[in-house]
Amino acid sequence: RENTEGGYRCDDFVINDTKLGLVQKVREHLQNLENSAFTADRHRKRKLLENSSLNSKLLKVNGSTTAICATGLRNLGNTCFMNAILQSLSNIEQFCCYFKELPAVELRNGKTAGRRTYHTRSQGDNNVSLVEEFRKTLCALWQGSQTAFSPESLFYVVWKIMPNFRGYQQQDAHEFMRYLLDHLHLELQGGFNGISRSSILQENSTLSASNKCCINGASTAVTAIFGGILQNEVNCLICGTESRKFDPFLDLSLDIPSQFRNKRSKNQENGPVCSLRDCLRSFTDLEELDETELYMCHKCKKKQKSTKKFWIQKLPKVLCLHLKRFHWTAYLRNKVDTYVEFPLRGLDMKCYLLEPENSGPENCLYDLAAVVVHHGSGVGSGHYTAYATHEGRWFHFNDSTVTLTDEDTVVKAKAYILFYVERQAKAGSDKL
Numbered sequence: 001r002e003n004t005e006g007g008y009r010c011d012d013f014v015i016n017d018t019k020l021g022l023v024q025k026v027r028e029h030l031q032n033l034e035n036s037a038f039t040a041d042r043h044r045k046r047k048l049l050e051n052s053s054l055n056s057k058l059l060k061v062n063g064s065t066t067a068i069c070a071t072g073l074r075n076l077g078n079t080c081f082m083n084a085i086l087q088s089l090s091n092i093e094q095f096c097c098y099f100k101e102l103p104a105v106e107l108r109n110g111k112t113a114g115r116r117t118y119h120t121r122s123q124g125d126n127n128v129s130l131v132e133e134f135r136k137t138l139c140a141l142w143q144g145s146q147t148a149f150s151p152e153s154l155f156y157v158v159w160k161i162m163p164n165f166r167g168y169q170q171q172d173a174h175e176f177m178r179y180l181l182d183h184l185h186l187e188l189q190g191g192f193n194g195i196s197r198s199s200i201l202q203e204n205s206t207l208s209a210s211n212k213c214c215i216n217g218a219s220t221a222v223t224a225i226f227g228g229i230l231q232n233e234v235n236c237l238i239c240g241t242e243s244r245k246f247d248p249f250l251d252l253s254l255d256i257p258s259q260f261r262n263k264r265s266k267n268q269e270n271g272p273v274c275s276l277r278d279c280l281r282s283f284t285d286l287e288e289l290d291e292t293e294l295y296m297c298h299k300c301k302k303k304q305k306s307t308k309k310f311w312i313q314k315l316p317k318v319l320c321l322h323l324k325r326f327h328w329t330a331y332l333r334n335k336v337d338t339y340v341e342f343p344l345r346g347l348d349m350k351c352y353l354l355e356p357e358n359s360g361p362e363n364c365l366y367d368l369a370a371v372v373v374h375h376g377s378g379v380g381s382g383h384y385t386a387y388a389t390h391e392g393r394w395f396h397f398n399d400s401t402v403t404l405t406d407e408d409t410v411v412k413a414k415a416y417i418l419f420y421v422e423r424q425a426k427a428g429s430d431k432l
Contacts, residue, residue: 069144070390072400073137076155077168080399084384085177086151087397088370088419090141091388092318098221100139105132128157131187134180142390148400173372173384174253174322174417181222181250188220226250228316231354236297237288237305243295246313251320251417254279256338276342276418279323284310284352311354319349319366319420325374335377339414344368344407347420366420374416387413 073083090096133154140149159166162179219227227248234243260274286309289295295306325336350364369389376382385398387410396405 069142070395070397070402071141071143071146072148072397072402073141074148074150075399076150076152078170079151079155079168080384081171081173081176082151082155082158082165083399084173084372084386084397085180085417086137086154087141087386088372088388088417090138091370091390092225092419092421094421095221095225095318096138098225099131099135102131102135104135105129128160129187130154130157130161130180130183133157134184147402170380170382172326173374174251177320177417178250181226185220185222188222189218222250223248225317226320228252228312228319229314231311231313233309233311234289234295235307236295236300237307239297239299239304241297241299243298250316251322252283253322253324254283255324256336256340257282260338260340261336262338274338274340276321276340276347279321279340280349280352284312312349312352313354315349315353315364315422317422318369319347319422321418321420323416323418325416326378333378333380335374337377337414339412342368342371342411342415342418344411346423363422365423367423368410368418369421370419371410371413371415372417373413384416 073086075083133151133156137149137151137154140146158180161183164179165171165176227250230247230249232245232247235241236243254276256274257278259271260278286307288305288307294303295308296302297304297306323340326333327336328334345367347366347368348364349366353364371387373385373387374382375385385396387394387396387405389395394405394407394410396403396409
C-alpha cells in the first residue's frame with residue numbers, strides 16, 4: 001500500500017499474492033506469452049534482414065565474415081528509459097570495463113540462484129547490490145551468446161533503492177541516469193565483497209589520483225570518469241561585488257535557445273539550424289538573472305539584480321550533455337522537438353574553459369560514443385532508443401532489437417542525451 005505522500009509503508013513493493021501463488025502463476029504465464037511473441041517477432045525480423053548486408057547478423061570486414069556480438073535488453077514494461085541508458089553506458093569503454101572487472105558478489109544461493117524471474121519478499125533479499133547487478137548486466141552485453149538479455153534482477157534492485165522508479169509507467173531517461181550514477185557512486189564508496197573501493201581504484205591505473213573529482217564524498221570510478229567542475233560567477237549590478245564558487249558536475253543540462261524551438265528538422269528553410277555549440281554558448285554566456293533569481297549580495301546586505309556566467313574549470317573524461325527538451329507549462333510538460341546538430345568527432349570544448357591556456361590542443365577534443373533519443377511528444381509517454389559506437393561501428397539499440405546503422409542515420413537523430421569521450425592525445429585532430 002501507498003501512503004498519502006506517495007511513498008511506501010515498508011521497504012519493499014507489495015506483491016499481494018494468494019496462498020496458492022496465483023498472481024505469480026499469472027505473471028509466469030504472461031511472461032511465457034511475451035517470450036513467445038518476442039521469439040516470433042525476432043524470427044520475422046531475421047527473415048526480413050537476411051538479404052540486407054548492412055543489418056545482417058553477419059558482416060564482412062576486410063574480406064572475412066564476423067558476427068555482430070551485440071545483445072539487446074528486453075523491455076520489462078515501459079523500461080526502455082533504463083535500457084537506452086544501460087546500452088549507452090555499456091559502450092563507454094573505460095566505464096564499462098571498470099565494472100566488468102570488479103569481483104563478483106553472490107547474493108543468492110541454492111536452487112533458485114540465477115533462475116527466478118520475479119523477486120518476492122519471501123526471498124528476503126535485503127542485501128541487494130546495485131553495483132553487482134549493474135556489473136552482471138554489463139557482462140551479459142557484448143558476449144554474443146544471446147540476442148536479448150532480461151535485466152529483471154537489476155530492475156528489482158532499482159525498485160528497492162530508487163522509489164521514484166517503482167511501477168511500470170514511462171520514466172525520464174535523464175533522471176534515471178542521474179539516480180543510477182549517484183547510487184553507484186555512493187555504493188562504491190562503501191566497499192563490497194570484503195574489498196575496499198580505494199584498493200580497487202589503486203589497481204586501476206587509468207583512474208589515478210590526478211583524475212579524481214569528488215562529489216558527495218570520496219572519489220569513485222563514477223566521478224573519476226564523469227566528474228567535472230564548473231566555476232559559477234555572479235556579479236551584483238548595483239555595487240559590482242563578484243562572487244565565485246566551484247560546483248562539481250556529472251553532466252551538463254543545456255537549454256535549446258528559444259529562437260530555434262519551432263525548427264523541428266534539419267532541412268527546414270526557416271533560418272539556421274540549431275547546433276550543439278548554440279546550446280553550449282547559451283549555457284556559458286553571461287546572462288542577467290530574472291526577478292525570481294535575485295542574488296543576495298553580501299556587500300549590499302540584500303537581494304539585488306545580478307549577472308551570472310559559467311566557466312568549465314575542469315573537463316571530465318566523459319562529457320555527458322543533456323538537452324532540456326521537456327518544459328513545464330501551466331498544466332503540462334511540453335516537449336521541445338527541435339533538431340539539434342551535433343558532431344560525431346572533434347567537439348572542441350576549449351572556448352568554454354576557465355583557463356584554456358593550461359590545456360593542450362588535444363585535451364579539449366571529444367568524440368561521440370553514444371546518444372539517447374526520445375521518440376514521442378511527452379516525458380510520460382513515447383519511447384527511448386540509443387545509438388552507440390562499438391569498435392568503429394554504429395549500432396541502434398531498440399530494447400531487444402539491435403541493428404547496425406551508419407553515421408548519416410546517427411547525425412539525423414533528435415538527441416536527448418549525448419555522451420562524448422575525451423580524445424586520446426595519440427589520435428588525429430579531425431575537427432568537424
